[in-house]
Structure formats: structure tokens, C-alpha cells
Amino acid sequence: MKKLLTWMLALVMAVSAAGIALANPYEVTEPITIQWWHAHEEQLTPYLMYMVDRFNAEHPYVTVEPVYIGNYDTIKTQLIAAIASGQVPALATVNSSEPSYFAEAGIVEVLDPYIEAFNYDIEDFGEGLILSTSYNGKQVAIPYVISTQVMYYNKTAAEAEGIEMPKTFADMDEFLAKATLFNEDGTTKRWGTVFGGWDYWYYETMFLNNGVKVINDDGRTTDINSEMSVYITTKMKEWIDKGYAYYAYGTGASSNMRQKFWDGEAFSVFHTSSLYDTYLENVAGRFEVGMAWLPGSIDGTSFKSEVGGAIIVVPEVASQRQKNAAWQFIMFMTSPEINLYWADKTGYFPTRQSVQGTPEYEEYLNRKPAMKEIVAMSSWINPRNSHPAYPQIANAWRDALNLIFNEDAPIQATLDELAIQIEEILADY
Amino acid sequence: MRWGNVSTETRKENAHVSKAAKRLSVIVLLIGIALIAVGVYGYLMGDLNYAPLQSTAKKVYEARKLARSLEQPITGTVDLFGEGRGTVPTRLVSLIMDWAIVIFLIGVFAVFNGVMLRIQSWERMKDLFTVQPAVFFFLLFVYYPVIDLVRISFTDMRMLVADPQPFVGFKNYEWLFRGSGWKLFKESLLITMRYTFWELVITLVGGMLLALLFNRMTKSFHAMRTIVFMPRYIAVSTSAIVFIWILQGDYGILNYILSLFGIKGPNWLVDSKTALTGILILTAWRVVGYAMMIYLSAMQSIPKDYYEAAEIDGADAVQRFRYITIPMLAPTTLFLFVTTFIASMKVFQSVDVMTGGGPGTATNVMVQWIYNLSFRDYRAGRSAAVSVVFFLILLVCTALTMRWSNRSVSYDS
Numbered sequence: 001m002k003k004l005l006t007w008m009l010a011l012v013m014a015v016s017a018a019g020i021a022l023a024n025p026y027e028v029t030e031p032i033t034i035q036w037w038h039a040h041e042e043q044l045t046p047y048l049m050y051m052v053d054r055f056n057a058e059h060p061y062v063t064v065e066p067v068y069i070g071n072y073d074t075i076k077t078q079l080i081a082a083i084a085s086g087q088v089p090a091l092a093t094v095n096s097s098e099p100s101y102f103a104e105a106g107i108v109e110v111l112d113p114y115i116e117a118f119n120y121d122i123e124d125f126g127e128g129l130i131l132s133t134s135y136n137g138k139q140v141a142i143p144y145v146i147s148t149q150v151m152y153y154n155k156t157a158a159e160a161e162g163i164e165m166p167k168t169f170a171d172m173d174e175f176l177a178k179a180t181l182f183n184e185d186g187t188t189k190r191w192g193t194v195f196g197g198w199d200y201w202y203y204e205t206m207f208l209n210n211g212v213k214v215i216n217d218d219g220r221t222t223d224i225n226s227e228m229s230v231y232i233t234t235k236m237k238e239w240i241d242k243g244y245a246y247y248a249y250g251t252g253a254s255s256n257m258r259q260k261f262w263d264g265e266a267f268s269v270f271h272t273s274s275l276y277d278t279y280l281e282n283v284a285g286r287f288e289v290g291m292a293w294l295p296g297s298i299d300g301t302s303f304k305s306e307v308g309g310a311i312i313v314v315p316e317v318a319s320q321r322q323k324n325a326a327w328q329f330i331m332f333m334t335s336p337e338i339n340l341y342w343a344d345k346t347g348y349f350p351t352r353q354s355v356q357g358t359p360e361y362e363e364y365l366n367r368k369p370a371m372k373e374i375v376a377m378s379s380w381i382n383p384r385n386s387h388p389a390y391p392q393i394a395n396a397w398r399d400a401l402n403l404i405f406n407e408d409a410p411i412q413a414t415l416d417e418l419a420i421q422i423e424e425i426l427a428d429y
Numbered sequence: 430m431r432w433g434n435v436s437t438e439t440r441k442e443n444a445h446v447s448k449a450a451k452r453l454s455v456i457v458l459l460i461g462i463a464l465i466a467v468g469v470y471g472y473l474m475g476d477l478n479y480a481p482l483q484s485t486a487k488k489v490y491e492a493r494k495l496a497r498s499l500e501q502p503i504t505g506t507v508d509l510f511g512e513g514r515g516t517v518p519t520r521l522v523s524l525i526m527d528w529a530i531v532i533f534l535i536g537v538f539a540v541f542n543g544v545m546l547r548i549q550s551w552e553r554m555k556d557l558f559t560v561q562p563a564v565f566f567f568l569l570f571v572y573y574p575v576i577d578l579v580r581i582s583f584t585d586m587r588m589l590v591a592d593p594q595p596f597v598g599f600k601n602y603e604w605l606f607r608g609s610g611w612k613l614f615k616e617s618l619l620i621t622m623r624y625t626f627w628e629l630v631i632t633l634v635g636g637m638l639l640a641l642l643f644n645r646m647t648k649s650f651h652a653m654r655t656i657v658f659m660p661r662y663i664a665v666s667t668s669a670i671v672f673i674w675i676l677q678g679d680y681g682i683l684n685y686i687l688s689l690f691g692i693k694g695p696n697w698l699v700d701s702k703t704a705l706t707g708i709l710i711l712t713a714w715r716v717v718g719y720a721m722m723i724y725l726s727a728m729q730s731i732p733k734d735y736y737e738a739a740e741i742d743g744a745d746a747v748q749r750f751r752y753i754t755i756p757m758l759a760p761t762t763l764f765l766f767v768t769t770f771i772a773s774m775k776v777f778q779s780v781d782v783m784t785g786g787g788p789g790t791a792t793n794v795m796v797q798w799i800y801n802l803s804f805r806d807y808r809a810g811r812s813a814a815v816s817v818v819f820f821l822i823l824l825v826c827t828a829l830t831m832r833w834s835n836r837s838v839s840y841d842s
Binding site: 077080086105249250251252253256259260317319320321391392395399400402403406407421424 | 700
């Protein structure tokens with residue numbers, strides 16, 4: 001009798017186990033250690049480790065090993081090499097502009113079955129972020145840390161000198177004239193602003209808001225040498241030549257730009273909202289740091305910005321065990337609680353809509369009042385251009401603008417030549 | 430016996446080849462031929478994506494995907510010739526695809542040894558066996574990649590797109606010579622030549638002048654020589670990072686020093702007129718010490734008698750340098766010229782770290798351009814086409830240099 005009971009019990013357990021396995025093939029059922037490739041610099045390590053340690057403690061079957069690879073370009077290159085070799089991390093955080101690139105090549109896992117299996121609330125990210133992380137209607141990535149382009153400015157000086165941040169591109173002339181200070185010998189003492197010229201992301205919206213299309217809807221032609229594009233480029237060149245604006249380009253441009261702001265040599269800079277805490281920390285209370293939305297279109301009707309930050313992808317060639325464990329970690333790191341934790345410790349946005357309106361969120365905004373203005377405008381944040389040729393085109397654009405701004409190349413001719421180059425690139429796709 | 434002269438001597442040696450060796454040679458020969466056939470089959474199916482074998486390859490790719498997903502070995506079988514005439518384990522076919530080139534090379538070596546066993550004595554075979562591992566690795570890791578590069582140059586490989594890569598014939602070469610690639614190619618080659626010219630000047634002139642300065646065997650000079658030589662052994666990437674700081678326009682040390690003399694230094698690595706100079710400053714710091722050491726050792730081997738005799742004949746210091754030192758250093762100069770020329774044409778690390786080929790295309794040397802094509806624009810097919818052409822240019826340049834040097838440089842002291 002006892003033996004019979006034992007057998008029956010074993011049978012029930014086996015059936016239950018089989019049932020669970022059948023019910024959800026994406027569950028983690030045995031211990032596994034996975035790698036997470038990321039690009040978070042040293043200053044974020046304590047927050048990153050808080051998240052990883054908590055996950056590891058709460059999930060006995062999965063151990064996550066975070067591996068710092070380098071910037072997003074390095075991660076992309078390393079990930080491609082890893083995929084070719086078959087030795088991949090279970091998940092990686094990549095630049096938010098990448099999903100279409102990876103998805104078109106079919107090298108990232110489609111996450112829809114996981115979302116369905118765990119009833120994961122993807123809708124909570126909102127339409128814009130879902131669009132930014134999907135390709136041909138399939139969810140190929142999950143929003144992780146999201147930022148957008150902003151203007152950091154010296155709020156103390158703005159209040160003392162009565163400087164208003166520009167709301168539109170048309171306001172830029174007046175703003176720069178006020179914000180720029182000159183030495184007696186005519187050289188610039190304090191730049192009105194610094195354009196982040198090393199990455200198209202920082203100047204792109206000035207063009208997009210005024211109707212310039214880097215890739216036209218036909219996917220074959222460009223607007224980059226249009227009248228409006230030439231006008232905006234001419235204005236930027238004029239501000240640079242007058243000593244109002246500094247064009248940060250080339251090696252070390254990002255550090256150079258930040259340093260100018262921290263040292264009070266620049267009134268404002270075009271940068272990413274994700275570095276808000278870094279700016280605060282380095283200014284160290286010498287003045288108050290303000291954050292403003294980038295200037296909108298000339299007519300004040302469009303204030304579009306673009307998604308920045310990082311998204312999470314799972315390599316398609318990873319084993320199912322790795323993928324399942326990665327999904328557990330993804331669910332944890334994108335949970336509302338961790339989402340708000342990251343936003344609080346960095347300058348990234350909370351990506352989940354459900355976070356907004358909670359007491360914790362209100363408290364976070366009260367502690368970071370500069371973020372309020374940005375959050376209020378967040379409905380203008382759009383997905384980035386997902387054309388696979390876009391990064392290559394953007395590099396060519398960046399180089400052309402450098403020739404114009406730093407080396408006095410003729411504007412119309414340079415943009416005409418760029419247009420030919422862009423259309424040649426597009427012809428290959 | 431000479432390798433090319435098989436006739437009489439070989440026949441004599443054949444007499445010493447045992448029957449066992451002859452029997453073994455047949456077996457080895459057959460194994461070799463079989464391995465070559467298997468290797469070619471794997472290569473056609475995997476790398477060349479040969480149309481009649483595509484359905485088998487597809488089955489293998491699917492089996493691999495499943496195995497990888499389950500973290501288990503590849504299972505199942507594939508029918509190679511249809512109707513069950515060649516059912517083999519999928520795992521074996523997958524292995525053949527992965528190791529095709531190695532299998533092919535082992536086959537070639539087996540055929541070679543099979544032939545040699547019939548015509549060489551056992552003593553000579555032992556010599557042959559000794560040298561073959563090195564030749565094997567050389568073929569596998571040097572020549573095969575070059576050959577595969579040529580293959581890739583005829584494909585539309587885009588790095589991100591999964592295998593197999595479609596063959597596009599001469600499309601990449603058309604882009605390079607007739608399309609938008611031509612302008613970039615000319616530009617990049619010119620930048621590379623300019624960089625090479627200046628590195629040669631720095632190495633040969635700078636190295637020789639420093640060697641003249643340090644050609645004293647005192648302790649303090651010995652220490653200074655070590656200091657000048659040391660940069661050669663510091664990783665290029667590390668040095669490049671330090672030089673980015675030194676050359677930074679607004680906060681760099683170099684511009685600070687220049688400002689003390691009332692000079693406003695440029696933004697070295699951002700201005701296209703000075704970016705290459707910025708890289709050459711790092712190059713000078715790295716290479717001049719090495720050139721000095723090579724020249725120094727050569728200078729110290731020049732017999733003192735020559736200088737004494739010239740002095741007695743009334744030659745001044747400049748004449749002694751012109752008519753004794755320079756000619757006596759000619760072989761050393763040639764060595765430095767050839768090695769520096771080839772190395773500097775392939776400059777990459779310092780450029781990649783310091784400018785990435787920019788600003789614009791101001792420092793877009795050939796290897797940087799090849800790298801950017803592959804890893805920035807993901808056009809590996811085009812990148813391979815440029816690599817092949819650049820390889821040929823280097824080959825011709827090196828051959829011409831060697832030919833010229835054989836005529837012009839005397840090794841007779």
C-alpha cells in the first residue's frame with residue numbers, strides 16, 4: 001500500500017512537472033549563469049550592481065554576470081563577432097537606434113512568445129517605445145533606459161542675466177546674442193551654446209522639426225540639400241563664425257563639451273538627458289543646472305525629439321536555456337520598481353507609463369525639478385529613423401557638416417555633394 | 430639530390446625504398462585523395478554556397494540551430510544523393526563544412542607524403558615530416574585567409590546578414606574602380622602615402638641624427654638611449670590615448686606649452702589640416718628610438734680605421750659622415766626603409782584610436798578605411814575588394830623596393 005502511494009505521488013509530481021513544462025517552455029528549470037553585455041560607465045556601477053545583486057538573490061536558478069564591453073559602437077561590433085562565433089551573451093543592451101539593423105539580419109530573438117507566455121505588460125511602455133523596439137510588427141527588443149536630446153543650461157546665470165531659453169529655432173539668434181560673452185579682444189569668453197557635433201542625434205532635430213527629411217518617403221532620395229536644410233546649416237555656421245556657438249566634433253568632443261559647461265565656459269550645451277546626474281555632480285553646486293527642451297520648428301508647431309538610450313536584445317543564436325534566463329532578467333530590470341530606480345539614479349526617463357502618477361514618481365520629480373519640463377514634453381519623443389542605411393548616411397552628414405563648420409567648405413556645394421553620396425548609399429538598399 | 434632534378438639520383442634512391450613504404454604510400458595517397466574530395470565538398474557546400482548542395486546545407490544549418498538552442502550535439506541524418514543512397518549523420522556533414530579547409534589541407538599533405546614515400550628514403554622522409562607542421566600552419570593561417578579574402582570580395586557580405594553570402598561577381602570592384610569608391614580610394618591611398626613618406630623621413634633622418642648624438646658609450650647616454658627607445662614597447666592604443674590628451678585643442682598640454690610662447694595651437698586632431706600631423710607626432714615619439722638603436726648598432730660596427738684614415742687625409746666631420754658613415758649604413762637604411770614602409774602603409778591602431786579616420790576623411794588611411802567599411806558600414810564585400818587591391822599594391826611596392834635595393838645597396842664593407 002505504502003509502495004503504491006509512493007508511486008502515485010511520484011506519478012502526480014511527474015505529471016505536474018510535465019504540465020508546467022508544457023504550459024510554459026520559457027521557464028527556467030535549472031541553474032544557469034548568463035552574461036549581460038552593457039555599456040554603463042564606472043559611475044553607474046553601484047546602481048547596476050544593486051540591480052544585479054538583487055536579481056541574483058531573488059532568482060536562485062539564474063546568476064547574471066554583467067560585463068562592461070565599451071560604448072554602444074563597441075558592443076555592436078563585439079556582438080556581431082560573437083554571433084558569428086556562436087559564443088554569445090544571453091542578452092545585451094544596445095543603442096536604441098539599432099533594433100531594425102539587427103532585426104533585418106534576423107540575429108535577434110523575436111520576443112513576442114515570451115511576452116505572451118508571461119503575460120508581460122508591453123503596452124505599459126506606450127506606443128512610441130513599442131514602435132522603437134519592434135520591427136515589422138514583431139517585438140525584437142525591450143525598452144531599457146530611455147533618454148532624449150535636451151539643452152543643459154546655467155540656470156543661475158539665466159536668472160541673473162534675464163536669459164530665456166529658446167523655444168523655437170527662430171528664438172536662437174536672440175538667445176545666443178544674450179547668452180554669449182566676449183573678451184575685450186573679441187574672443188569668446190562664454191559660448192552661448194555648444195552643438196554636439198560628434199553625433200547626428202544632437203543636431204538632427206533642428207532639421208527634422210523644420211521639415212528636412214534625411215531620407216525621403218520614397219527611400220531613394222534625400223532632402224539634405226533642400227532650401228530649408230541649407231538655411232539651417234547657414235544659421236548654424238553664422239553662429240559658429242560669430243563666436244556664439246562652439247561645434248564640438250572629433251576625438252574627445254563629448255568630454256570637451258562637458259568640461260566647457262562645467263567650467264562656466266559655455267552657457268548651454270546640446271546633450272542627452274541621461275547625463276543629468278553627471279552634470280549635477282560635476283558642476284558641484286557652483287551654479288544651478290537647468291534642462292530645456294530643444295528648440296522647435298521656426299513656426300513653433302513642431303517640437304519633435306528622438307528616443308535615445310538603450311534597449312535590450314537577446315541574440316537569436318543563444319541557447320533556449322540562456323534565452324529563458326535572459327527573459328527573467330529582462331522582466332526584472334524593466335519592472336516598474338527598477339525602472340524608477342534607474343531613472344532616479346541617472347538621468348534616464350522612467351519608461352513605464354504605470355510609474356507615472358505614483359507617489360514615488362512624484363517624489364522623484366520633486367527631487368529633480370529640472371526633469372519636470374522634459375517629462376512634460378515627452379509626448380513629442382519619437383522613434384529614430386530605422387532605415388538600415390541611416391547610420392552610414394548620418395556619418396556622411398556629420399563629416400559634411402564638419403567641413404562646413406570647421407573648415408569653411410561652401411554650404412550649398414557640400415550639401416549637394418552629400419545628397420549625391422546619400423542617394424548612392426540608398427541605391428544599395 | 431636537388432628537388433627539381435629527379436632523374437638519375439632519384440632512381441638510385443628509389444632502390445632504397447622498401448616494399449612496405451611503397452604499400453604505405455598507396456594507402457596514404459588514397460586517404461589524401463579522399464580527404465581532398467571531402468574538403469572540396471565541404472567548401473563548396475559551406476563557403477561557396479554551391480547551388481546543387483544548397484538543400485543539404487540548409488538542413489545542416491537547421492540542425493545546428495536546433496542543437497544550439499537545446500545545447501545538445503547535432504542529431505539526425507542527411508541524404509546526400511537522394512533516395513537513401515548516401516545517408517550520413519548531419520553532425521558529420523556539419524563538421525565537414527566547418528573544417529573543410531583543414532580537411533583539404535591534410536589531404537594535400539597526405540598526397541604529397543604518399544608521393545614522397547615512393548621516391549624518398551626514410552631518412553629524408555623524417556626531415557620532411559619535421560618541416561610539414563610549420564608549412565601546414567602557414568598555409569592555414571596565412572595563405573588561406575588571403576584566398577578567402579578574394580572569395581569574400583566577390584560576395585555581398587554585410588556582416589550583419591546571416592550566411593550564406595550571395596555572390597555578386599565583380600560588383601564590388603566596379604564600385605571601387607568605376608563607382609563612388611574610386612574617389613575614396615584615391616583619397617585614402619594619397620593619405621596613406623603621405624603618412625608613409627613622413628614616417629620614413631622621421632625614422633631614417635630622425636633615427637640617424639639621434640644615433641649620431643647618442644653614439645657615445647657613457648653611462649648617462651646609455652640611460653638616455655633607454656628612455657628614447659622605451660616608447661616602442663608601450664602599447665600603441667595606450668600611447669594614443671595619452672596623445673589625445675596632449676593634443677587636445679583647449680585643454681591639451683602641447684597647446685598650453687605653445688601658448689607660453691604666444692602661439693595659439695590648433696585643435697590638432699579635429700582640424701583636417703593638422704590631424705595627420707597629430708598622428709605623426711605620436712608616430713615620431715614611438716619609432717625614432719627604435720631607428721636610433723638600429724643605426725647605433727650599425728654605426729658601432731663601422732671600423733674606426735676608416736675614420737682615422739679619412740682624418741689623416743684631411744676629411745672634415747661632414748665629409749666623414751657623407752663618405753663613410755652614410756654608405757656604411759646603407760644596408761641598415763635599406764632594412765629600416767623596407768620594414769618601415771610596409772608597416773606604415775598598414776598603419777591602423779593609432780589612427781583608429783586618435784581620429785577614427787576623421788575629421789571627415791582627413792586621416793582615412795587605407796586600413797582604417799577597410800576597417801570602417803567592414804565594421805562601421807557593414808560592407809565586408811567592398812572592404813574585401815579594397816583589401817585585395819591594397820594587398821596587390823603592397824606586393825608590387827615591396828617587390829620593386831627589393832629589386833631596387835639589390836641593385837643600389839652594397840653589403841660589402
